Amino acid sequence: MSSNRDLKQKKIKKEYIRKKKLKKGEIRKEKLKKADKGKEKVEKFDKKQVKLSKEDDEDLKFNKNYTYDKKSKEKSKEKSKKLSAVDAHLQRRWSSIEASMPLAMASQVIEIIYAYASDWEGEAKDFVKYINKTWKIRKIDEGDLKSLDRIDISQAYLTELSPKITYMYGLEHINLSRNSLKDLPVEFSQLRNLKRLILSSNDFRSVPSCVSDLSALQFLDVSSCALRALPEHIGRLKKLVRLQANMNSIRHVPPSFAKLENLKTCDLSDNDIGCLPPFHTLKNLRFLHLNGNRLPVLPKTTRKLTSLKTLAIDTKLSSDSTVQYLEKMGTYVTTRRIVPADKHSYYM
DSSP: OHHHHHHHHHHHHHHHHHHHHHHHHHHHHHHHHHHHHTHHHHHHHHHHHHHHHHHHHHHHHHHHHHHHHHHHHHHHHHHHHHHHHHHHHHHHHHHHHHHHSOHHHHHHHHHHHHHHHHHOOSOHHHHHHHHHHHOOOOOOOHHHHHHOOEEEOTTSOOSSOOGGGGGOTTOOEEEOOSSOOOOOOGGGGGOTTOOEEEOOSSOOSSOOGGGGGOTTOOEEEOOSSOOSBOOTTGGGOTTOOEEEOOSSOOOBOOGGGGGOTTOOEEEOOSSOOOOOOOOTTOTTOOEEEOOSSOOSSOOGGGGGOTTOOEEEOOGGGTTOHHHHHHHHTTOEEESSOOOOTTSSOSOO
16 A cells, blocks of 8 residues: 555656646746847847946946045145144244254254154154154254364355354365355364365355465365456465366466475366466376366476376367377377266265
8 A cells, every 4th residue: 555655656746847847848938939029128238237347347446546546645645744743843943953053954954854754654743752852952062063074065055154164173074065155254264174175066256265274175176166267375275186176267377376286186177278387396196187278288397297197188289299298108188078986976
């Protein structure tokens, strides 16, 4: 009996599965018919879906860019707020900063503070506290000034130099280039230890008289200053090794120029020199630049410059007898413009 029941149940199940499959097939056929009828509608629908997906991608990209720009703008706002807070703080303290050190040095200190501020990741208040702790501006005493041996006040928009610079009488190197100086204070001659002085690209019409009293001076750069003459007492600079006086309007070279016995490099190019005094006494002279002048001939005494290695002249002087003699003696004569290796370096 049980076996008959099982057979019946199996038959019932098979019939049920068969009917189900038939129903599925009919549904599928109906779907296919509908698909055939509305094929165009389906294609249109698909196209719309593609467009929408593209628009969604563009929206996502835009949102990403927007959020990125927003973050960068917020960062820049924070940075500007920080710098403005630091600026306000420094303006309040400017009088103490200015009184405690030379102007150019104070500006350099402030530049360093700003550099720290731009890298600071915290808030502006915290940075101001940091300044107050770390950058304590105190009055520089005489001992501090004595210990200074070099100072760079180039491109500082100076129109005059304070006599207080002589308090730093231990100075050996001073760079005052690219300013608007017309003269130097008389007290400048008190800097007896000064070895290197750069005055290029200023508004000097003549070399300040106090420069001739700097007995320890070894390097003097007065190029690009519209000078009309070298000082009459330039011969006092007995230790001068290098003179840069190119790109001026020099017409007159004084006879005392011949007293610069230690001179090794002299650049007088691009001037208005028509004649030179006898300078055969410059036994140590190695490099002489005279191109860009009005020299018709070289003085015959130039033949006695036994140490001369390089002579830069104009092409019109290449046939001069003195020039030809120097070439035979081993001097390198050129019409090219030669810029020495350390022309633009600050230290010797």
